[in-house]
Amino acid sequence: MTETRTPRPKKAQRSDVEVPALGPLGMARWAWRQLTKMSTALVLLLLLAIAAVPGSLFPQRVQDPDAVTSYIEANPTMGPWLDRLQLFDVFSSYWFSAIYLLLFISLVGCVLPRAVQHFKAWRSKPPRTPRRISRLPQYRKVMLGGRDGAAAPSPDDAVEQAAAALKKRGYRVQMQDLGSAAPSVAAERGMLKEVGNILFHVALLGVLVSVAIGALFGYKGQKIIVEGESFVNTLVDYDSFNPGTNFDPDWLNPFSVRLNNFQATFNRDTSDPRHYGQPTDFNADLTVTDEPGATPQDVNLAVNKPLNVNGTKVYLVGNGYAPVIRVTDGEGNVAYEGPVVTVPSDSVYTSSLTLKVPDARPDQLGFVGLLLPTAVSEPGEIPRSADPALNNPALILSSFYGDLGLDSGQPQNVYVLNTENLTELNSMTSANGPILLDGQHREVQLPNGKGSVEFLDVKRYVGLDVHSDPGRIPAFISFVLAFVGLIMSLFIARRRAWVRATTTEDANGVRCTVLEYGLLARGEDHRLGAEAEKLTALWTSLWEDRGVREFHLNSSDKA
Amino acid sequence: MGSNINVTLGNWSEWFMLLAAMTYLVVFVAFVWDMASHSKTLGLTERSRRGNTAEGAKELVGATAAHSGSTTAGSSSGGATRGGAGTGESVADEFRTSADGAKGVNEFEALDYKHNSRRPAARVAVTLMVIAFLLHAFAVVSRGVAADRVPWANMYEFCTTGALVVAGVYLVTLFFKDLRFVGPMVSGLVLIMLCLATIAFPTPVSPLQPALQSYWLIIHVSIAVAASGIFTITFAMAVLQLLQSRREKKLATGEDSRLGFLRAVPTSVTLENFSFRLNSVGFVFWTFTLAAGAIWADQAWGRFWGWDTKEVWTFVVWTVYAAYMHARVTRGWNGNRSAWLSIAGYLCVVFNFTVVNTLFPGLHSYSGL
Incomplete structure (x- = not known):
């Protein structure tokens, strides 16, 4: 914040004269002076504000990579162009980075001389008394x-x-x-006013550096755990893992987490139909072992209460139902038995299910369908879920047999069944109708003697986000300093x-x-x-x- | 968290909200009335004074231009209105007493109450506004009690509580400074906020979703509401500043301005300086909102900053106001340009609250719609 209110006509004149003699060094000096000018910083600030706006207009990869993919698919002409302009990665784009880097360079170029000047002013005596x-x-x-x-x-x-x-x-x-x-x-x-001012700007730089540290040396991972299952913080155990640019997987601290029980509470106020059935509380009971050999501890995980294991944080970000299914194949052997994680798609937890049974013989089996926590069916209509709680759980499944395509070694999305090489056994549209499983009908035989499906139980699962961000604490400290500096500079x-x-x-x-x-x-x-x-x-x-x-x-x- | 909802109290709250809105409407009308009559009075004195100058006194025109609205007719008599100190002792001529000496005790003297002016309509407006504020406060508090939590968890509540803060901040500043000239705009904006809440975002009393169950809701959102309240008032002042500076320019060239009501408004420089003071408090609040939001996000979503749409816009607002803070000390950027920045910042605040909350998907979209 250079106070440029006092005009300096002399300097301007001199530079006018020097214009023809500007060599490369002079150019650099001129550019530097332009960059560290207050009005340049101001324009850069405004540019930064404008440049951030597209980040809210287009889906962002940092937010939701799937949304970006579907956006590009929906807009085949514009999509790739927007992508080329990095409009789906605004905050890591070249142009956005260019603006904030220039801004911070301008800031350093402005603040450093001021700090030196202030240091000198502090050491020198108050100026002489003016004559008048x-x-x-x-x-x-x-x-x-x-x-x-x-x-x-x-x-x-x-x-x-x-x-x-x-x-x-x-x-x-x-x-x-x-x-x-x-x-x-x-x-x-x-004198502390200027100290506050400098502190504020330097601390902002600290925030930026902290964020960079986090991006370099932190990691993010996702894991789904069904009730009764455990998770160990190692690379192989994650469903998805996003390491920072310089992250070494050996740095993962090998704690383990077991989900004992998960409870969701829903609004049961019948006088308020609009909010009836909305979740009011999510609660997971975990057993955590900080490191191999340590004593396990029972902890409680809720939405706003992350778990902190030696600096690595575990968040409760999702939950849903995992029906326990047993599939017996055409040869009478149990080809699959266990919980299947479903993806809730609405507020009443209508959840989509995909199950691939590659071990089934003579043919591999595949199932897609829905889990309805509280199935309600009216005559002649497809059953639907009326409530998010487990009052009358039911499964509606379509089944397929054939080649699941898993043997080719290509990675597949576990939540999508590719039916290209599969033959349909039954479905919503087929003459024999879908498979319907609920409390009364626990087992259904598949057509053509391909086997049978059993609906054993429904468990709950939680989605956990595991984060380690070494820049978190430095960012917080930097911010506190910036805030103190801001208050000092404004109110002293x-x-x-x-x-x-x-x-x-x-x-x-x-x-x-x-x-x-x-x-x-x-x-x-x-x-x-x-x-x-x-x-x-x-x-x-x-x-x-x-x-x-x-x-x-x-x-x-x-x- | 159990849902201890008191529906009857919730209904009472809505009735009081309507009552408050109607009272604000009357307040608005009274303020407009006051502006019209007060500026007319000022216009008449100005004209009569101009007549006087034409007859004899020479130095007055310059004085009016220099001290603007604050100079009252009293000083033209060249009198020692305040300087009684010298009368007892005879002092060297050099130390003559005069009223001018005390000038500049406070830069915002122009915003002090004048004892000689009678503004009945303004009195009615302020009194009614206090009543409206009390009704409004009851409505907001009873809604909080009815829902058994803080009353700012969805758009309706954010709007109504925000309007309450605007009215509150305004009434508190009225204690210290004569800001009745922003009354029409402030009461108008409060009225709009209440209408918006009841018409566009009506939401019955309901308990909190898990993601909102945190004491950060109290800290983060209350400071955000306070900051928005301050920005609302400075927005009003920035608009007036622009109009006033246009009028000043016209008058300086000898033209007549049609915006006569601006006679009751202080000079554009006074407005600029005062709104800068308010804005710096608002900026501190907004910085805190941003940081508190980051801390909450870190606890709830596992990252302190993830460029969620709401975060993007909070950042945009912060950047615009940061530019405003810098503009004030940059040559060529103060005056009208800084007023435009203040207006742009406020428009971003409004956009962040309305469009971002309702149309953009994002993590903040549980706002009750």
Whole structure:
């Protein structure tokens, strides 16, 4: 924040003359001066604001990569172009980075010289008393002495006492010309204002560096755990894992987590149909072992209460139902038995299910369908879920047999069944209808003797996000410093005060001391006048016994 | 968290909200009335004074231009209205007393109450606004009690509580400064916010979703509401500042301005300085909102910053106001340009609240719609 309000016509003229002689070095210097100008920083700030806007208009990969993919698919002409312009990665794009890097360079170029300057100013004494204090924006005059014939303090005494009083008010003081006819004191306060200003800007830089540290050395991972299952913090155990650019998987701390129980509470207030059935609480009971061999601990995980295992944080981000299914194949062997994680798609937890059974013989089997936590069916209609809780769980499945395509080694989405090489056994549209499993119908035989499906139980699962961000704490500290700096820079007033004492005689011929004092603010200071009044009160309390007369000055006195 | 919802109290709250809105409507009308009559009075004194100057006194035109609205007719008599100090003692001529000496005790003297002006309509407006505020406060508090939580968890509540804060901040500043000239805009905006809440975002009392169950809801959102309240008032002042500076320019060239009501409004410089003070408090609040949001996001979603749409816009608002703060100390950027930045910042706040909450998908979209 260079104060550029005072015009500097001289410099401008000189650079005008130098224009033809600008060499590469001169160009660089010119560019640097342009960049570190306050108005450049201002324009960059506004540009940053504008550049951030597309980040809210288009889906972002940092937010939701799937949304970006489907957006590009939905807009085949515009999509790839937008992608080329990095509009799906706004906050890591070249142009966005360019703006904030320039801004921070400008900031450094502005703040560093100011810090040096301020350091020098702090070490040097307050500046000399100006010859004409009366020119200062705030100027007052009092006459000391003359009350009941009391002697006025000598100018030196007056200045010394004034200096001591100013020091008490938080000014740093420097007495000048003691012993002369017009001794004075120069005082300055609020040096911390500029310190706050510099601290704020440097701390912002700290925030940026902390974020960068997090992006380099942190990681994010997702894991789904069904009730009764465990998870160990190793690379192989994750469903998905996004390491930072310089992250080494050996840094993972091998804690383990077991989900004992998960409970969701729903709004059961029948008088409020709009919010009836909305979740009001999610709660997971976990057993955590901090490191192999440590004592397991039971902990409770809720949405706003992450688990902290030696700096690695575990968050509860999702939940749903995992029906336990047993599939017996055409040869009578159990080809699959266990929970199947379903994906809830609405507020009543209508969840889609995909099950691939590659071990089934003679043919591999595949199932897709829905889990309905509270199935309600009306005659002639497809059953639907009426409530998110497990009141009447039911499965509606379509089944397929054939080649699941898993043997080719190509990675597949576990939530999508590719039916290209599969033959349908039954479905919603087929003549024999879908497979319907619920509390009354626990087992269904597949057509053509391909096997059978059993609906054993429904368990709950939780989706956990595991994060490690070494930049988190530094970012927090940087922010706190920035905030303190901001408050200091905005609400501390930087002022200079000068007091000069001279001897005079009042109308009655009594020798008196005239105290002239003026105040100057650095930047905006709406309380400068109030401070002048306070100083007057200060002198009054200092020399009241000797008499203090205040003079109201004409504007014409302000020479 | 059990849902201890008191439906009867919730209904009472809605009735009081309507009552408050109607009272604000009357307040608005009264403020407009005041502006019209007060600026007319000022216009008449101005004209009569101009007549006086034509007859004799010479120095007054310059004085009016220099001190603008704050200079009252009293100072033209060249009198020592305040300088009684010198009368007892005979002092050297140099120390002559005068009223001018005390000038600049406070930069915002122009915003102090004048004792000689009578503005009955403004009195009615302020009194009614206090009543409206009390009704409004009851409505907001009873809604919180009815829902058994803080009353700012969805758009309706954010709007109504925000309007309450705007009215509150305004009434508190009225204690210290004569800001009655922004009354029409402030009461108008409060009215709009209440209408928006009841018409566009009506939401019955309901308990909190799991993601909102945190004490950060109290900290983060309340400071956000307070910051928005402050920005609302500075927005009003920035608009007036722009109009006023246009009028000043016209008057300086000798033209007549049609916007006569601006006679009751202080100079554009005073407006600029005062709204800068308010905006710096608002900026501190907004910075805190942003950080508190980041801390909450870190607890709830596992990252402190993820460029969610709401986060993007909070950042945009912060950046615009940061630019505003810098503009004030940059040559060529103060005055009208800084007023435009303040307006742009406020429009971003409004956009962040309305469009982002309702149309953009994002993690903040549980706002009750």
